[in-house]
Amino acid sequence: MNDDELRGIGDMARVSGLSVSALRFYDRAGVLVPAAVDPATGYRRYAAGQVRLARLVAGMRRVGMPLDEIVTVLDEHAGGSAAGDILDVHLRRLEDGLKDARREVQRLRGLLADGQPTSATWPVATASADLDPSDFVRAVDGVRFAVSDDPAWPALCGVFVEVRESCLRLVATDRYRLAVCDVPARVRTGGPASVVAPVAVLDHARMLLDHDDGEATVDLEGDQITITATAGQISGCDVKGEFPDHRRLLQQRVAGSRHLVDAGQLKERLAEGPTKEMYREQDGMMTDVVVLVARPGGEIAVANGDEAPGPGSVAVNRAFLLDALDAPGAEQLEFELGGPTSALAISVPDNEHFVSLLMPVRL
Structure with missing residues (x-):
């Protein structure tokens, strides 16, 4: 390759959108290796065909993609695979993070306004949602296997239940596995709100709702959860302890x-x-x-x-x-x-x- 066809690192930085220090970093990481390096000075030179790859790396860097995912995108793109799927997953993470940030800012504004948390600005909100019994059963079945039985981790022996926009979310984890299931729900009042429900309450509710032709209602109020079915009603209190941030685990x-x-x-x-x-x-x-x-x-x-x-x-x-x-x-x-x-x-x-x-x- 003729040296006249190569770009210096400064020129590469200018046309790619990556800084000189970033180009050096991606060289050390093996992501974007220069076409030639001067053995005497260590000066890096890049081929014209590497400009497009550098611009891809710069774009993924700007949207906060982790290094291992950048490598996967480049590898799959080189092999002719649909690397866009990985970009879609990252975009969903960003969108979920933005929703969480907006909710947190709303709560902070409420605290700044009066100095006291209220049901509209703090996570202990109340919520009531209706859903089809079969959907509730499906959600319990989808996460039940991941519930812990280790008494040293009491919160993990329960199921995280959250009323969200137009859905009910159930989450379970025993540290070795994690399961998340969203099912459609008609939110009547309040939300978002969440509790960590005792697994016995959900098991009982599942039994009540199995083959139920009516409608199920889930009510969250403070640390209390109540599930109502045609065959009866069951309530329970929030399981004490810290439940892991499942959103962060999914995003990462x-x-x-x-x-x-x-x-x-x-x-x-x-x-x-x-x-x-x-x-x-x-x-x-x-x-x-x-x-x-x-x-x-x-x-x-x-x-x-x-x-x-x-x-x-x-x-x-x-x-x-x-x-x-x-x-x-x-x-x-x-x-x-x-x-x-x-x-x-x-x-x-x-x-x-x-x-x-x-x-x-x-x-």
């Missing part, structure tokens, strides 16, 4: 390659495939671990016993994975693999209202 998850999975077929492979017994230090339990691998054709396979985990694989708790396959009640699922150190995301195709995350196991 690493976008990866997406794969359609037949739940039944994968369960058969899990029954036949090899597992590795591992000791879990957090609770002293022995667990069976499987390694999932994304094959070149897009198939998700269970790795054989002597196959080393690579960039397109993730190790997860086998029992937890089986639970997650059953929870949505769908035959077709979508897996998102971000690599061996990223959570495995499981969702239903063309449905943004359910997602579960399985934390990776380090082998």
Whole structure:
């Protein structure tokens, strides 16, 4: 390549929108490596064809995409894949963050106005919402498997229940997995409001609402939740303790390659495939671990016993994975693999209202 065809780092910064220091950073990170480096001075020079890549990096940097996702977009774009899906995931994170910020600013304005939190400006708001009983049952079934039974973490032994704009959200996590399910709801009064409901209350409510042809009502008031069905009513108080910020966990998850999975077929492979017994230090339990691998054709396979985990694989708790396959009640699922150190995301195709995350196991 002729030196006359190369751009110096200053010129590259001018035409790409990346600063000189940013170009140096992305060189060290292996994201945007110069076409040539002077061995005597260390001066970087870039090819004309790298300008477009640099502009892509600059744009993703401006919207706050993390480095690993920038790398994934560039890799998938180079391979001809639809890298736009990763941009869409990041855009949804930004939109959710903006909604949260607007709610927080509204609460802050209320505090600045009178110095006291009110039901309109503080999270302990009241709310009442109606929904179809079948949707409530579906939401409970979608997250129930992720509820903790560890008394050392009392809040995780409950389910986060939130009345949001036009939906009811249920969230459960035991630190090793997370499940979120949104179902349509007709908000009558108040909101947004939330409590961490005792799981026994939700189990009882599910029993009342199963095969109910009427309408269910969820009322949140302070630390109290009341669920009303045709067959009866049940109430409970907020479980004490701190429930994790599930929005942050969802926003920070690493976008990866997406794969359609037949739940039944994968369960058969899990029954036949090899597992590795591992000791879990957090609770002293022995667990069976499987390694999932994304094959070149897009198939998700269970790795054989002597196959080393690579960039397109993730190790997860086998029992937890089986639970997650059953929870949505769908035959077709979508897996998102971000690599061996990223959570495995499981969702239903063309449905943004359910997602579960399985934390990776380090082998």
